[in-house]
Amino acid sequence: MARSVALAFAVLLAVVKIGSCLQCYQCNSQSDPMCKDPFTKSPVVDCSTQDSVNYVRNYLGSILPQELMVAVAGAPRYCHKVVMQSGTTVRTCLDVNPNDPNQTCRQIEQTAKLTPLDSTKQIKHCSVCDKDRCNGAASIASSLPLAAVALIASYLYYKQ
Template sequence: MDRRPIIALLLLVVCVHSGFSVVCYQCNSQYDPRCGDPFDPYTLGEVNCSMKPPLEHLGKIQPTICRKIVQRVYGKTRVVRGCGYLTDDSNPDGRSCFQRSGTHDVHVQYCTCNEDRCNSARSRSGPAAGALLAIALLAAGAGAGASVSAAPSAL
């Protein structure tokens, strides 16, 4: 029995990610120290970004990404996590970070991503883990098929 269609279907189900909503952590380390780094997400809030209303100054743009902002002002660090509205189309994998520094000891790192709960401190593999699993299954199936087909010639 050829298992490749089943494996392909599993791969499709694991790797396809809905572009209509993303779930992000939402917190501010000024009000809850668990939001900072190292991040403790176990009792912090999550938000379905598709349920948030559009911001008035952005028109009808809906939030479709998660963001993590690390601000250091005069030596004090604050981490803000939540939904983001504007994407960086130059990054095909949906992840991007940039840093800015200003005068008077002001530094900001702004990171965005488009997978559920990807704005944690830990990196989340999401669909990549599913792709690796599918590749491993295909390799195992190919290896098993190769040993079966090689067995008759060895006789």
């Protein structure tokens, strides 16, 4: 029985990727046509890094409201996909209110209402998600090094 539990635990470790940082696709179809749907995988960024904050500041200033341009200390960052009426698609990490993750999309839509004649700021679709790489195509993540460690541990355990 104990060996079965150990083997099940080893298999579980082999298929589950452990990590605390949310990873999102990060692209803007104005500069990367592959960012549009149908989506072709783009660079992935850890939302907790300064790179994701800098990307929003440097490349999305003309699209996003000013209040979304500044990272809020301690706020969780979730993956976003925003499709503008102009056809531009943006995939990135943005700060969210954990009690109301869709508030970010509403802020973008409210800002768009202030400039109704500017099609570059009008929203066609906005979505928020909190799983790794959820703002692109679905994928299964596994860890080869973790699988190898689990296999070796299982072998050593059964060898006894």
